[in-house]
Amino acid sequence: MTEKNPNTNLTRELANGAPKKSTQSATFPAQFKSLDEVREFTARQAEACGFEPDEIYAVKMAVDEGFTNIVEHAYGGECQEEIECSCQTNDEGLTITLIDCGQPFNPLEVPEPDLESDLDDRMIGGLGLFFIRQLMDEVSFNFVPKSEGEGECNVLTMKKRKKRTD
């Protein structure tokens, strides 16, 4: 994992009453063995943002499913390419973006699984995305131009809002 802002300690900033808006980014190899680190990276941001343990677990599940989808579909399997994970936190909550420059792949076009069907004909392919939609408050997808060279990168954005306490 390569963290872009290794010296920023979000928890300390919050404790000192510093601005509550913060963005942390890291890149991970497009391999399933990265999943532990990706989940922990986002869990740290969610925790610093003040989410409850159940919500942090939901964030971990969502990012796991998003990352897995990118490896499987945008990159067609594990490879040496990278996936960038950005976490933006503010008073409203946490916004996670996963950026890859693999094949154009819009996960939101994956059909939803049929959760009512019998075991024999159950379609479970779209289950990961179904989880993301259930666990996060907002999910969107768009393309951005590559920073170097021609072509576009896939951007998956997932937002988790903090529960209002008032």
Next chain:
Amino acid sequence: MEITTTQYKSCDLVKASGRVDSNTAPDMDKAFEEIINAGRHKIILNMSDVEFISSAGLRVLISTQKECKKLNRGELVLSAVPERVYTALDLAGFVPLFKITDNDTDAVGLF
């Protein structure tokens, strides 16, 4: 993820611990496959120490259940399912597809 299997007279007990994701689910699949390939189809999966499971892990449970239930030769029973794993099973609509017991003794009693 750690996985151990114990063979009993009436069934096989598999215990998974740790995180079951796209990286580790194939190992769990392999453990089930070895039991099934040995002609045994009554399997208990003890999940008490599973901290995390993704759709990749759930997919293995479903495909194993399909394989075990074929020709009424057995089934996969889930034992000691932690709350968060249960929530994932429930979210996926998989709860009705498995017998879920509080502990291994109760699971063995089903075979």
